Amino acid sequence: MLDQRSPVRWTVPLQEPPTIADAGVGRHGITGLTDDWCLQDLWSVHLYGYTGELEVQGVVLPIAPGHVSLVPPGVATRYRYRGEAVHLFAHIRLPETADPGARAELPVMLECGADLPRIRDRFQTALEFHTRLPQLAQAELWSLLCHLAGREASRYDDALGLHPAVRAAITRIESRLREPLSVATLADHVGLSHNHLGRLFRSQLGTTVVAYIRGRRLARAHHLLTRASLPVKAVAPMVGFRDLQSFNKAFRRAYGVPPTAVRNGVMGQFNRADL
Template identity: 40%
Template sequence: MTVPVPLGGQPQVVSLGLGVHGQRSHRDRFLLPDLWAFHLYRYRAALVLDGVEHALLPGSVSLVPPGTVTVYRYRGVSEHLYVHLRLSGEPVGLPPVAHAGASVPLLTDLLTTAVTTFPLAPAAATASVWAALWQVAGLVRPSVEDPARARIAPVLAAVESSLTGPLPVGELAALAGVSPAHLTRLFRAATGRTVVGYVRHRRGVRAEHLLRRTTLPVATIARSVGVPDLQAFNKLCHDVLGASPRAVRAGDVATVTG
């Protein structure tokens, strides 16, 4: 599902900042009658837009049209960067919720800059917000070279930016708007692996890079790829890389890619 987001004209920023929620209640309901809501999330939650539920992960973004009933179900104290604004110009079809993947640092920088500069330089802040919006638009352009991967692009992006934490198949499936079983079928078609197998492979590839290219302790690397238990991390390296972490660091095995 996509919504027409008017990005052709410079936006009018009405309010922006860092929102902190989930402190007193794990549920909030919002309605902005005449403003768009642009959010970059730092937490896991459920977002319900006009009765349709979307899964949020750290790095998710949402663009909610004016007049949309919005309900959040938090898991605890939750922070997100937000912009309430008016949009105009030629529309671009975008999903209401997507994942920023590798663009998370850039989007965070653009929106943080907008928040801090808005009181003294609103024009500069508006330019940062506009750049962030077009960055989001670039995230969801379909791939004509690999349409199978294009269908799961939001999930692939979420995996890459969230390898340090848990990645339940149910949450990833909700992010794509399909059932876990259907997501597994899509993954097999696009990657030749199950969702769990793909996540495990990507953890191994990330671990290999850190073992070979950095001097970080093995325990730190294990935590950074979401496998803090050293015995489990050792098994991951053997399964994906074909050797122990020490052997991988020593360069005793061939490089794994993909």
């Protein structure tokens, strides 16, 4: 499982959603400044809110707020704290084997950087719903891991030669899909004029800013409708649609069917699985 090119990289199987054994908020460093852990059959995913150190197989890695760590089953770890240490955690099961196309090479520690709001939102959603709607929680963590894998493989679009302002706008959009978004506020955020940002989107992504936002919102809605048992009226505001009628119309235009058809089809699958 350990990638031999580096002592702190793992081969991560991603062909199906993880099973969540436990998830929550961890608080350490209160009664002692070190902890030793080794989960025999579970992967651990942490999103840190503190400064410290993580030792894995003799390699000491710095921990800082906004870092994410991923540790496979059976790997011993030692945490060193500098006081109270708070982090989000998920202990998950991943498939033991994976097709070559469904595996990713990931380092044990990653910096979220500008992706932090998006990653934190998915992690917190998984924690909130893992007991009430486990399918949604699994989908959120699966999406988070796939996002980290895609970002690591492409260095988050650097290899595609995207303009820094376009990358910054995309990050802003992804982290605020449920909030009102306008081209003017995005342009102000990335330091460009409304027209300049629009030209960059058309030349580099082949679409307008407004169409890109709408497409991402609808893709996110489709993801939620097919991965969880949320009703349509709950999904619409989660992806920035305040008007259910406009959401239904936009979804049908994009996917050829109303969101209720997607929702009912998935619920039918859940019900058949329970028989």
